[in-house]
Amino acid sequence: MISDRYFEDLVNRDENTWLEFKSYWYWDASNNKKEEGWNELLKDLSAMFNTRSYDDQVNGRKYIIFGYDEKTRNHNNYREDRHGNDITDLIDINQLKDNLVKKLKSRFLCYPLFKGSSDLYDIESILEIKAINYKDTTNLVLIIHDAPYLLQSKSNTGKGTRSGDIWLRKLKSDKTPENDIADHAQVSELLEIIRDIKLKSYPEKETTILKVVEAFRDKNLPGADIISKANERSYTTGICYEIYSVESEFSNPIYFLYFTKYTSQNKTFDHIKNLDLINKNEKVFILLDTVNKKGGKIDIDRISYIFKEFYKKSESYYIENFSLIKLYEELFNNDVFYKGQTLNKNFIKPYTEESSDKTADLLINEWYTSNNHPLLVLKGSGGCGKTTVVKNFIKSLYSSQSNINVLYINSHEIINDIMKMDKIEDIFDFYSILATKNNLRKKFNKKLLALSSDNGNLVVVLDGIDEVIAKKGSDFDLNALIESIFNDYSGNLNKTKVIITCRDFFWDESQNIGNLKTLRLKPFDQKLAEKYFAKVFNNESKKIRQSMAIASDFKINDGKDEPESYIPYILDMIKENIVIDDNSLNLELKTEVLQYSSNVHDYLVAKSCEREIIKLDNLEIDEQIKIFNRIAIEYDGILNERHLENILDSMHATKNLNKFKDHPLLVHDNGNLSFRYDFFATYFKCLYLYSFFANEEFDSIDSTKSNLLIRQISFGNEFTLMLKTRLGTSFSEKLKEIILFLVNNGYQINHIQDGNRLMLLSSALFILLLDMRNELDKNERTNLMREIYEKDGYIENLSIVDLHSDSKNIIFDFKGMKFNNCLFNNYDRFSECTFDEHTIFKNTVFKPKLSHKGLNTNISNFNIDFSTCNTVGLDDLLEKKIALKDMKKDETRRNVKRIISYFWNNGYFTDKLEREAKNRFKNIYQTFENLCDIGVILAKKQSTSQKRQDTLYYISDDYLDLRKIFEENNSCYELESIIKKLESY
Known part of the structure; x- marks a missing residue:
């Protein structure tokens, strides 16, 4: 109600955009101009309705006061026209409002x-009409509350409409108000205000406790009926509530009353009590939203006190607490x-493409605290840090909220179980796999899991969904999963929060269903890369400089005016002195040479070449690659214009000379050209050899290919890693056939010099084969050698040169x-190879270095035919004659991995009971005790x-970085340092 004092304050004001005075009604008693x-x-009314008040004192309300003349300050009876005659349309205020609402609609x-409709939602509550008795007369006040929409004319009705x-309404130059038609800019401004009003006071989606009531019934009173007693949702008046009763012939009714965040508590309580909607002698559960529409926490103790006075058996709960407890x-x-496990201490907060000011964790938190946004998709290229960002977010979330639970699902760790299922299309499918794998006795059913999510008790993380998409194929329905999140898991209280991480390649952005939020992680810029290395190396400037120098070979430059950037995963591998290309990109490029979807370097090269086709009508991508291959092979990446012209002339592409001089992969300086990055010389040599193998051009082996293979191939080196990654492990069988064919003169390679022919057949190709089959053990490796090189009981023409294998004893x-x-030269x-009295070497050359530092050998003089052999590299070893194999070290490694894996579960290191751990490792307890002594395992x-x-x-x-032996590689720095420390035990 409007108090006398407030009404007096209104009439003492001047007219403005939110206040208008009318001395008399719009038509007189004769009704001659009623329609007008x-x-x-x-x-x-529509002009006042659409105008937004900026006066805090009126709280968003607008007023039209009838029966008051602002010039004379006189009050008139609103029911009478200027002649003192009664206007019949104004006698019944309720009827007047009904007529007004019908006309508006x-x-x-x-x-x-609003809510998908053009109807005037809740217009009856937005408009109020009050008769005010003031100074021996009666004024009529039309009150207009803020609404979640504007009024727009349907048709040409009325003069000028x-x-x-x-x-x-707007103010004229003399500060008096007038009506006007809003222009585009004004409408845009109004819509911005409308968005704020809707967020604050008008939910797009109604919340309900029905599923909570159903779950309570199913658990406690199966077979009972649920009866909807009342449901009132007036966001203007604040009378918002929902009442259900659970009734059975075997028990008294139990009432459930829901107060939403928009509920005016005292007003709604009086409304319910006056209408006698709840039996005051029965049990009542009062369920509340945690916060009100302004974001403040609802005072549950106050509400409990109000209800207890009248409903003696009432209990008040925040909804999430009720569901959790009951x-x-x-x-x-x-x-x-998730139990709050410790995470990577070297975490650096990255940015996203959506904001250059806010880090990814801040944007994820904004999504988490927003209303009715159940799904967040965190996208990005492989290795950009999606998993790390999400894990750090849920760690902070878990630490700050006492009643939150996190279901973290690492797709990679359960992919084998997923593959056994016919279809995956629901979060519950993932949960069921985990529950079965962990032998849970008490499990959620689908309804309760959805309810816990909808109530805000559960945050779900589906990490690495791209692996499921890639391996499950059509048996994984991504659309069905998304729809279930919006429909089944977010159907009541709109508190559902699901995070999906996925590589760009696998995520179709057209699947923008509902309020789906997407964020795409950016790689690190130089500042973040340096910050990362500073953190992991404790600000040791020398190591930071060394790491950034390596990283410079792998920085990303998309060819635009953007700063170069770095993939976090690559930086982490640099820290371990291992470089891994791990990037999947959703592209369609015309190339048969470049593996652009799985190799970040191929992606950069392909995009650069494609850009030249579009901009300058340059050669096709693979033709450009052939030119770069020749630049790398024939000129090692540095040449002058004349050399380039000769290459183009031989390919009948001389007209493209200027286009290549301006190519983004080349630098042109004073008539000379070179690759923009030194790394590309090696890169294009690898591409060339890959094409040679992939296209099986073995009958075309010439000195160029032979020399390239001999110079570049070395076990475990960067070039060999690049080449075998491109070829794939399945190529190893084909490579074995090739070597056998060449060894037996299947191809005419006699034109290659004898020394180079020997080096090609073993030091190059055989070492490449060993690298591709690095999973072989010693005996399998030996059998492979014999299969290829043994003739008439002798290993013939074997050449092992520059074979180093620090990471694996070859x-x-x-x-x-x-x-x-x-x-045998520099092997x-x-x-460390094993010899016996029957081992014999003839016509063989041994050149240093043939032993690892500090190691001896069991080879003896009896194994060597000194009359035909050159033993300069063996002299020192032959004197020692000490067996070499370090069985203890291998055994220690196996035991350490076994113990560490015991603590690893579903993407985290977990705590284990002392008595269980001791019992599990009683056979290798000494190693377990040693790990405790050196601080790997703590109590x-x-x-x-x-x-x-x-x-x-x-x-x-x-x-914590021991996680890498489960997630990424067979070994890591931490594991190797542990093994080294244990050598002294």
């Missing part, structure tokens, strides 16, 4: 649509759910074998369900 009056009234539609018009709290008490079992016309694991006291103070073992924060 209606038109004028509707125009004034017939003449106007809402703009923009056209279809589509949006009227508003329905499924015990189901969260298992290792399937050794052979030479027991009982005979060698003839062979070469530092030769001494702590903590209360558990079994004991008040129990001892738990856990992996030290300093060794």
